[in-house]
Amino acid sequence: MVAGGMPERPYEAPPEPTGNYMNTNTGLGKKYLTIADSEELRMGDNDGDFTVSFALRYGDNDGNWNNMLHKGNSDGERTPAMWRYPGQNGIHARITGPNNGNDGVDKSGNLDYGVWTYITYLKKGRTLSVWYDGVKDSEKALAGPITSNNGPLYFGGDPWYYSCVNADFDNLQIHMKALSDEEIQVTATGAILFNDELVLAYDFGSIIDGVV
DSSP: OOTTSOOOOSSOOOOOOOSOOEEOOOSSSOOOEEEOOOGGGOTTGGGOOEEEEEEEEBOOOOSSOEEEEEESSSTTOOSSEEEEOTTSSOEEEEEOOSSOTTEEESOOOOOOBTOOEEEEEEEETTEEEEEETTEEEEEEEOSSOOOOOOSOEEESOBTTBEEOTTOEEEEEEEESSOOOHHHHHHHTTTOOOOSTTEEEEEOOSSOEESOO
16 A cells, blocks of 8 residues: 555556546535436346446545445445545445345545546455455455345435535446456556446546536
């Protein structure tokens, strides 16, 4: 680890996203992108593996639980879900299962303000891990199998928590498999990894400012 909690990178830092992106310039508010449920988006169905990848650039910190991604019909459905830890810049990555409705990584390493970072949320077997720029930062052994849900996918925030304040998001992609280390490093360049398990890719063809 280096100063500030960021993991050492074994290769040159990946490029920043180019073009357009989504900004949650909300003050204290709830602004986010909503993606309707589909069978293809039911991550963790039959305890299956999956990977969520996106680019994130932090803005301000308001000291609240700031949601950045959440799929579910209620706060209690959390496969998957991610928050910025209150008053800090680590990520609270959660997942729901019959043995633990709120399992996962409590807090990953802190991220820097104003710097693009490629985030990976990886469910692989009985482990949930969070990666920064293609490097594993944190992981947690899960209590048991996980459960999927048929709720919407919220990106940049959710209906139950404040969104990340003035944060930027880009290059969202979801794969219904546990990506390999090499594949994660591809997504950490901002490239969309096209394969049979890719079920969602969103690179924001126009700037989306405070989508509800």
